[in-house]
Amino acid sequence: MAxxxxxxxxxNVLIIDDNPEQREALRQIFEFxxxxxxxxxxxxxxRDRLAAPDQYELxxxxxxxxxxxxxxxxxxxxxxxxxxxxxxxxCQRDAPHPVSAALSRLITGVIxxxxxYRQFQHVLRxxxxxxxxxxxxxxGTQTLFRSLVGNSTSIQVVRKLIEQVANTGANVLITGExxxxxxxxxxxxxxxxxxxxKPFVPxxxxxIPPDLLESELFGHEKGAFTGAISSRxxxxxxxxGGTLFLDEIGDMPLAMQVKLLRVIQERVFERVGSNxxxxxxxxxxxxxxxxxxxxxAEGRFREDLFYRLNVFPxxxxxxxxxxxxxxxxxxxxxxxxxxxxxGSVRLTPAAVAALQQHKWLGNVRxxxxxxxxxxxxxxxxxxxxRDLPEKYRKDFNxxxxxxxxxxxxxxxxxxxxxxxxxxxxxxxIDLKEHMLQLESSLIKQALDEANGVVAHAARRLNMxxxxxxxxxxxxxxxxxxxxx
Numbered sequence: 001m002a003x004x005x006x007x008x009x010x011x012n013v014l015i016i017d018d019n020p021e022q023r024e025a026l027r028q029i030f031e032f033x034x035x036x037x038x039x040x041x042x043x044x045x046x047r048d049r050l051a052a053p054d055q056y057e058l059x060x061x062x063x064x065x066x067x068x069x070x071x072x073x074x075x076x077x078x079x080x081x082x083x084x085x086x087x088x089x090x091c092q093r094d095a096p097h098p099v100s101a102a103l104s105r106l107i108t109g110v111i112x113x114x115x116x117y118r119q120f121q122h123v124l125r126x127x128x129x130x131x132x133x134x135x136x137x138x139x140g141t142q143t144l145f146r147s148l149v150g151n152s153t154s155i156q157v158v159r160k161l162i163e164q165v166a167n168t169g170a171n172v173l174i175t176g177e178x179x180x181x182x183x184x185x186x187x188x189x190x191x192x193x194x195x196x197x198k199p200f201v202p203x204x205x206x207x208i209p210p211d212l213l214e215s216e217l218f219g220h221e222k223g224a225f226t227g228a229i230s231s232r233x234x235x236x237x238x239x240x241g242g243t244l245f246l247d248e249i250g251d252m253p254l255a256m257q258v259k260l261l262r263v264i265q266e267r268v269f270e271r272v273g274s275n276x277x278x279x280x281x282x283x284x285x286x287x288x289x290x291x292x293x294x295x296x297a298e299g300r301f302r303e304d305l306f307y308r309l310n311v312f313p314x315x316x317x318x319x320x321x322x323x324x325x326x327x328x329x330x331x332x333x334x335x336x337x338x339x340x341x342x343g344s345v346r347l348t349p350a351a352v353a354a355l356q357q358h359k360w361l362g363n364v365r366x367x368x369x370x371x372x373x374x375x376x377x378x379x380x381x382x383x384x385x386r387d388l389p390e391k392y393r394k395d396f397n398x399x400x401x402x403x404x405x406x407x408x409x410x411x412x413x414x415x416x417x418x419x420x421x422x423x424x425x426x427x428x429i430d431l432k433e434h435m436l437q438l439e440s441s442l443i444k445q446a447l448d449e450a451n452g453v454v455a456h457a458a459r460r461l462n463m464x465x466x467x468x469x470x471x472x473x474x475x476x477x478x479x480x481x482x483x484x
Contacts, residue, residue, distance in 0.1 A: 011036030012055065016046045016077075017062030017090060022113070026060065026090065029115055032459075034451055035124070043073055047080070054082040058127055060111065062090045071103045078106050086127035117449075118349060125331050148184060149332045150325025154317035158185065165312045166192035171264070173249075173309045174287040176316030179365030182287040183247060185314055189285055190243040198242030203235045206251030213256050218263075220272035236269060239282045249309065250290030250301060261305045284309065319360040319367065324448055326356050329364065333371045343375040350385040354396035440475040443468070447477065 013036050017023040023040050030038045036057065041049050043064065050056075059077060064070045070089070077087055086108035091099065093112045108130045109123035128149075148155060165172060166189050174182045183202060190200045208216050219234030235244060246252075252260070263269045264284060268277045286309045295301035319326070330347060338344045347355075360366055370392065374383050385393050443461065450456035458468040471477075 011057040013038045013058045013060065014046065014049060014056045015040045015060045016043055017060075018042050018064075019062060022062060022090065026111070026115070029120070032456065033120075033124075033449070034453070034456075046077070050080060053080065054085060056081075056085060057131065058086055058088065060088045060090060063092075067100055067103065071100070071106070074103060074106045084131050086130040088123060088127060121327075125328055128328065129331055129335050148181065148188065149328045150322055151328070152317075152322035152325045154322050155325060158314060158316065161312075161314050162188050162192065165189065165314075167194055168312075169283060171284045171286070171309050171311045172314060173292075173312070174285065174314045174316060175292075176287075176289065177318050177363055178289050179363035180316040180318055181364050182289075182316055183245065185316060186243070186245045186247075186285045186287060190245075190283075193243070193283070195242050195283060199239050200243045200245065201235050201239035202245040202247060204247045205256075206248035210253045210256070213253070214259065215272050217256075217260070218269050218271055221274045223273065231271075234271065236263065236280050236282060237278065241281055242283070244282045244284055246284065246286040248288055249286040250288035250292055250295055254300070254302065257302045257305050261302065261308060264305075264308050319363045320358075323356040326367070327352050329367060330355070330371065333368050334375075337372065337375060342372070343379050345371070345375045345378050345380065346382045347374075348382060348384045350396075351383050351388055354385045354388060354393045357396055358392050439471070440477070443471055443475065444477055447472075 013030055015023055015026050015030070015038060017026070017040070027038045027040055030036070039049055039056075043062075059081060061070075061074055061077060064073055074087060074089065081087070087106065089099065089103075089107045089110050090113060091110050093114070099107075099110060109126040111123055112119055148159065162185065172186075172189060174185050176182055186202070187200060190196060203216065205213065215232070215234065217234050217236060219232050219237055222229065222231045246260075259269075263280065267280055269280060270277055292301050292306050292310075296303045296306060319329075330352060334344060334346075355367070355370075362369070370389075373389075374387075378387065385396060443457070446457040446460040447454070450460060454468055454472070455465050458465040461468065
């Protein structure tokens with residue numbers, strides 16, 4: 001099976017820079033954020049390190065003495081690397097030689113020096129998006145579709161399960177709330193299997209009237225019922241050799257459940273109005289937002305069919321449980337709409353933070369609809385938290401936004417400017433409660449940014465690890481479990 005997208009800690013990064021101090025500082029930053037294994041080289045050494053065009057998932061290059069020399073060096077890199085490998089350029093924030101249009105076409109983004117965490121994370125997201133969009137089905141490594149974007153523990157678990165079961169013949173049952181991306185998982189399973197060159201045929205069992213569902217699945221012969229003016233293939237025949245995706249299987253009537261069970265067991269069916277048996281070779285992937293075990297208990301779903309479908313269960317987490325993935329999802333959705341010619345928009349960090357606090361009852365589908373709405377309302381503009389629809393900002397407290405952007409540990413501990421202006425609400429605040437909330441929020445952010453590694457988070461906060469553990473206990477914060 002073609003390999004799946006790698007998790008952060010599996011990536012290989014090559015840093016190319018002739019300045020040893022800058023090279024080492026950047027290496028430490030990549031290791032601190034646990035981005036992957038890091039190699040370093042000078043511009044004269046990198047060819048000796050490159051054993052294959054796709055050996056590295058990311059290449060970072062320092063600038064040379066002038067723009068023309070830098071462009072030639074980057075062009076040599078681009079020619080030597082696989083198309084999906086993003087190239088990031090290291091530039092001083094006030095560089096005398098700005099990045100030209102010719103050079104910008106060769107790179108994915110710029111890491112500004114001195115490094116600021118938020119800009120650094122943004123450019124890494126750009127690199128991830130470049131890699132996912134360049135890799136296409138059939139190109140050697142299968143792409144992960146848009147709703148599987150993210151680095152949260154729960155989405156890494158889903159990726160791992162897809163990798164384990166995709167190239168087997170096992171039936172899969174995908175569960176999760178509406179809008180979480182269950183069909184996206186089904187398409188990933190198909191495109192990462194040996195059936196990828198055969199059809200992927202979806203059918204929504206809840207959207208088809210019960211009296212037409214049998215004909216839709218199995219087809220019919222001419223004259224089989226009123227209105228059957230010609231013979232017609234069903235979805236099982238259309239999916240021959242490929243994958244049949246039965247969405248909302250929990251809405252299938254009991255009578256059809258019996259017929260589906262027979263097809264799964266015997267791999268044979270008949271068209272409506274015919275007694276000629278047709279052999280079928282399809283892989284069944286089913287999905288539902290319902291609790292099928294509860295449906296069984298209440299007599300609305302067959303237990304034997306459930307066990308036939310539930311050979312390998314995959315549960316899609318709701319978006320509210322993976323809020324840390326929202327910035328990546330926003331970038332992916334905007335980029336996709338840009339490529340479709342539907343416009344663009346940019347969100348400020350405050351706007352993204354507000355969206356991370358929303359409950360997202362409609363999950364990824366609701367987020368996609370919001371981004372499309374913002375593109376219509378603010379074409380090619382910048383959206384701040386105050387520009388969001390009221391329901392997406394009503395629970396967001398602007399006073400809790402950090403006033404100083406954190407610096408990475410390579411440049412020493414962050415110094416917060418206590419004289420920075422802070423807006424006091426007209427109604428006043430409970431200062432003690434506000435400080436407790438601020439401390440809890442910053443600790444949680446440090447833990448999220450350190451992927452749950454307490455020692456790394458303590459370093460971000462410039463405090464002892466034991467002190468951080470005590471504060472985590474005080475605020476009821478748990479460190480994230482790592483995926484094995």
